[in-house]
Amino acid sequence: MPKMKTHTGTKKVVNKRPGGTIAIGRSGGRHNTGKKSTAINRKKRAGAQLSKADERRIKSLI
Numbered sequence: 727m728p729k730m731k732t733h734t735g736t737k738k739v740v741n742k743r744p745g746g747t748i749a750i751g752r753s754g755g756r757h758n759t760g761k762k763s764t765a766i767n768r769k770k771r772a773g774a775q776l777s778k779a780d781e782r783r784i785k786s787l788i
Contacts, residue, residue: 733787740776740788748776748784 741749754762755770776784 730786736784736787740784742788748781748788749773750776 739750743749750773752770752772752774755767759767759770
């Protein structure tokens, strides 16, 4: 049986941390940031952690 291939779109967006959790970026911070508040733009810079339900699903892709 062939090996499962890595999903190339997912590997560009998601990082695996040393503890095994998956780090993702926050959406909405790429463009049109001038009309958003400074506090919102600051929060978008910080990464986020994937939920347990999504983590199980995405671990098979990467």
